[in-house]
Amino acid sequence: MKLAILSRAPKSYSTQRLRTAALDRGHQVKVLNTLRFGIDLSEDEPDLQFRGKPLSDYDAILPRIGNSITYFGTAVVRQFEQMDVYTPNTANGIANSRDKLRAIQILSRHNIGMPATTFVRDRADVIPAIERVGGAPVVIKLLEGTQGIGVILAPDNKVAEAIIETMQSTKQNVLIQAFVKESKGRDIRALVVGDRVVAAMRRVAQGDEFRSNVHRGGSVEPVELDPEYEQTAVRSAQIMGLRVAGVDMLEGKDGPMVMEVNSSPGLEGIETATKLDVAGAIIDYIDNQVAFPDIDVRQRLTVSTGYGVAELVVHESADLVGTTLGESGLGDRDITVLTLHRGHTVIPNPRRGRELEAGDRLLCFGKLEEMRSMIPERRKRRARVKKLPKVPIHDERPDDELDAPTS
Numbered sequence: 001m002k003l004a005i006l007s008r009a010p011k012s013y014s015t016q017r018l019r020t021a022a023l024d025r026g027h028q029v030k031v032l033n034t035l036r037f038g039i040d041l042s043e044d045e046p047d048l049q050f051r052g053k054p055l056s057d058y059d060a061i062l063p064r065i066g067n068s069i070t071y072f073g074t075a076v077v078r079q080f081e082q083m084d085v086y087t088p089n090t091a092n093g094i095a096n097s098r099d100k101l102r103a104i105q106i107l108s109r110h111n112i113g114m115p116a117t118t119f120v121r122d123r124a125d126v127i128p129a130i131e132r133v134g135g136a137p138v139v140i141k142l143l144e145g146t147q148g149i150g151v152i153l154a155p156d157n158k159v160a161e162a163i164i165e166t167m168q169s170t171k172q173n174v175l176i177q178a179f180v181k182e183s184k185g186r187d188i189r190a191l192v193v194g195d196r197v198v199a200a201m202r203r204v205a206q207g208d209e210f211r212s213n214v215h216r217g218g219s220v221e222p223v224e225l226d227p228e229y230e231q232t233a234v235r236s237a238q239i240m241g242l243r244v245a246g247v248d249m250l251e252g253k254d255g256p257m258v259m260e261v262n263s264s265p266g267l268e269g270i271e272t273a274t275k276l277d278v279a280g281a282i283i284d285y286i287d288n289q290v291a292f293p294d295i296d297v298r299q300r301l302t303v304s305t306g307y308g309v310a311e312l313v314v315h316e317s318a319d320l321v322g323t324t325l326g327e328s329g330l331g332d333r334d335i336t337v338l339t340l341h342r343g344h345t346v347i348p349n350p351r352r353g354r355e356l357e358a359g360d361r362l363l364c365f366g367k368l369e370e371m372r373s374m375i376p377e378r379r380k381r382r383a384r385v386k387k388l389p390k391v392p393i394h395d396e397r398p399d400d401e402l403d404a405p406t407s
């Protein structure tokens with residue numbers, strides 16, 4: 001294959017190892033400075049320039065986008081995606097994982113263990129937020145920090161409040177997280193490639209430091225992961241849309257707690273600790289996947305008006321419970337079931353004979369109008385746009401404090 005590594009650090013260990021691994025396997029490989037691309041939308045087809053000239057054809061890219069160039073870097077990756085060039089990490093995946101809050105928001109609905117986390121803006125909400133995650137000591141984090149910079153342990157509420165106020169006064173957003181004491185300055189870095197963990201290490205913080213980052217003096221050792229940790233790492237990477245990722249987990253008393261998912265994991269620490277050819281595993285994976293560029297399903301399937309993707313939930317009371325997919329009538333209504341989610345398992349391309357159970361979630365493609373009618377409690381006619389009311393704005397009442405939960 002012909003591979004482009006997008007990197008601004010051609011001399012770094014990771015880039016050199018990836019380049020070498022590709023060459024050793026007989027691939028063509030170029031390291032291209034991400035910032036020298038030009039996104040070209042002037043012709044009929046999406047195109048890219050490099051150093052002011054049209055870019056030659058590549059089969060795949062491996063983006064190594066640094067934190068300081070996320071916006072431009074993801075724009076370049078997105079352009080490659082539009083050109084059907086394979087990338088193990090999509091622009092969305094990179095953007096989602098880059099922001100620690102966004103990452104755990106996305107992971108939070110998928111039953112992945114995480115330290116209790118909150119995000120507030122108003123000063124008055126800080127103390128209640130700290131209490132909600134279990135009270136001080138708490139960890140305060142910049143949303144886009146790396147290498148342990150911007151991760152602070154606040155011993156009590158007063159200090160926590162002061163730190164948060166200081167950060168916010170310089171327009172920095174921070175999240176508040178429960179301090180996982182039992183992890184004792186140690187964490188696990190799992191290197192996920194495709195659907196498996198290819199290498200894992202434990203990082204141990206130096207002295208009484210609680211951050212185990214190698215850049216903070218942490219030491220590393222290889223580690224054999226329990227299946228629970230492996231599955232958590234792989235699922236986290238996949239949910240984020242990353243096929244190459246470094247997943248950081250704390251060893252909580254009830255199992256793995258994901259802190260973050262890195263889209264450009266460094267290779268030096270993990271290869272040195274494990275003596276494994278992680279770069280080679282990444283290149284081999286890309287080589288195997290080149291023919292299957294990631295497709296933004298929603299984007300592609302909503303091109304015909306009226307058609308789209310929707311999730312239908314089989315409610316306890318629904319007639320569908322106990323019928324097979326074949327008998328369900330979905331097919332007659334021009335609805336194709338792509339996947340069936342049942343509890344924690346996913347059944348891709350479910351067969352006609354598959355019996356439906358209450359709580360099943362069907363990811364479907366079809367006429368939106370037909371699918372809407374399958375969701376009884378939300379059934380609605382297409383709402384007509386009403387006339388502007390006579391009194392368009394009511395008397396002012398502060399919304400604050402009126403938000404008591406309604407039952």
Ligand SMILES: Nc1ncnc2c1ncn2[C@@H]1O[C@H](COP(=O)(O)OP(=O)(O)O)[C@@H](O)[C@H]1O
Nearest residue numbers: 115139145146147148149178179180211212259
């Ligand atoms: N909630 C927490 N409880 C205990 N230790 C934590 C917690 N969050 C982070 N740490 C420690 O701090 C380190 C850095 O945090 P992390 O969220 O991974 O930020 P960074 O992106 O800077 O690496 C982690 O590797 C871990 O050792």
Ligand SMILES: [Mg+2]
Nearest residue numbers: 147148248260
């Ligand atoms: Mg980290």
